[in-house]
Amino acid sequence: MDQDKTVELVTNLDRAAVEDKLRQVVAEAKARGLSDIVKQLGNFAGAGKDDLQKRITPCLKALAQSPEHRALFMQLELVELNLPNLG
Numbered sequence: 001m002d003q004d005k006t007v008e009l010v011t012n013l014d015r016a017a018v019e020d021k022l023r024q025v026v027a028e029a030k031a032r033g034l035s036d037i038v039k040q041l042g043n044f045a046g047a048g049k050d051d052l053q054k055r056i057t058p059c060l061k062a063l064a065q066s067p068e069h070r071a072l073f074m075q076l077e078l079v080e081l082n083l084p085n086l087g
Contacts, residue, residue: 013082018052019045021079028072036062037072049086056080 013021022044029037037059044052056076063073 009081010078011081011085013078013085015086018079018082018086021075022052025072025075025079028075032069032072034069034072049083052083052086053080056083 022041026038026041029035029041040059040062041055044055047055056079060073060076060080063069063076
């Protein structure tokens, strides 16, 4: 992910789009050697919004400490903003 990209604030993502964003985050975390993030997100497919929130919150806390991972942080924030759409 390009760290200079601006994340468009989108709050109408459906489950498929949320899970697609999470797949992108996991792929990028793997590429950067962030195994703790990959493990924390785990197998998220079909997970409920509360379960996803429990997984995303610690990831956001970990990524917030690392300016070099700002793009991942922003993608996870976008996912978090869209969790209410999951029902």
